[in-house]
Amino acid sequence: MTDVIDANSSRGAAPNNPAVGAIDTDVHIYAPEGMKSLYPYLPAGLRKTFEMRGTTASGYIWVPQKYDFPHGDRRRVDTFPPGGGPPGSDPKFAQADLLDRYAFSGCVMSSLEAGLAGQGFFGVDASSAVCAAYNKVALEWYEVDKRFRLAMVVSSVDVEGAVAEIKSMGKHPGVVAVYVPLTSVPLGNKHFYPIFAAAQEMDLPIFLHITAAEFTHQGVPMAPFGTMENFSERRVSYAFLGPPVLNSLMFNGVFERFPKLKFAFAEFGFSWAVGLMCRMDATWRFARAGTPWVKRPPSEYVRERVRFGTQPMDDPSPEDMSKLISLLGPECLMFSTDYPHWDLDAPGHILSGESDETKRMIYRTNAQETFRW
Secondary structure, three states: HHHHHHHHHOOOOOOOOOOOEEEEEEEOOOOOOOOHHHHHHOOOHHHHHHHHHHHOOOOOOOHHHOOOOOOOOOHHHHHHHOOOOOOOOOOHHHHHHHOOOOOOOEEEEEEHHHHHHHHOOOOHHHHHHHHHHHHHHHHHHHHOOOOEEEEEEEEOOOOHHHHHHHHHOOOOOEEEEEEEEOOOOOOHHHHHHHHHHHHOOOOEEEEEEOOOOOOOOOOOOOOOOOOOOHHHHHHHHHOOOHHHHHHHHHHOOOHOOOOOEEEEEOEEEOOHHHHHHHHHHHHHHHHHHHOOOOOOOOOHHHHHEEEEEOOOOOOHHHHHHHHHHHHEEEEEEEOOOEEEOOOOOOOOOOOOOOOHHHHHHHHHHHHHHHOOO
16 A cells, blocks of 8 residues: 555554554445356346346446546555455455554445445346345455454345345344445435334444445436536535435434434545534424424434444544534544545544544444444
8 A cells, every 4th residue: 555554554553552453434345356246146037137238337337427536446556456356356455455454453344336236226126136146245255354344235225125135134243234325215214214123123223325326317316406527526525415314314203213223424524414413403492393203402313323434534634623523522433444445544644633532432432332343
């Protein structure tokens, strides 16, 4: 990896370094041969259909060219495995390049390719089958190193199939969350309640992450402000996805209806949550008669049941970052790198102005309490 990342390595660090034993809550994996990697786990008929179509699942083929990363690939050039294949496709290389390099005690994996399937990219009928195949491929990593844990993906468009997958795979020791890809249906809608009920029954949090298909086609969340024109405009806009999702969950009573269910927001950033909590609290105080199922100030639900990945970090001064973390509450944050993508955050490179206790919470203990660790 680059010199910047190496300079922040945890190798050889003192045992009392708060970053040692950290849990990375946002690691992306890719099928080494794209759709072909899924064939052993797909129904024969669906496999035949994909073979005839030449269906591929690798790369960012669904993203319009104007939204592509300026260099053509969002993944770091130094994360390509020496044995071939895309970054995030070789568990032994990732074991050395990520887990061992930084002395991580674990990580939470998700697949953006699988998230597309969950959004219905291959069709509603195929969505659950493709999600299940991705989960089986991902759990092969767990057999390589038990530190690799999975946010199992489920279909957001086939609720019955999603519930069946949660009940089938939810007790696997390598599974620590249920990844529910975002669609044009607000997450607080009753459409998702069976998925939430099944996740709560399995004591698994709901894991939320963009797929990179947002804002591109009907069926996924669309920008409320019109078409964007370039990568930078689109990347910044991802932060705008978090507020309506949390707002929908809050004022449709999801936290009361599912009192043990937690939510993890990965790669949405977190600074936006500070202002949103204030606005939700103020609205609740003045208009609570319209949402009697929200029985407490929204900020209380957030601090108890919602966690945000640190990546991508907004980059204010260390002093201002400390103020942001204090306003949000350090109990709400979980460390994440976004490996193997270009804007990877390494331990030691962030949280420089925080106390050792706050660092331990964010690097490790918050994740242990959120995921079934």
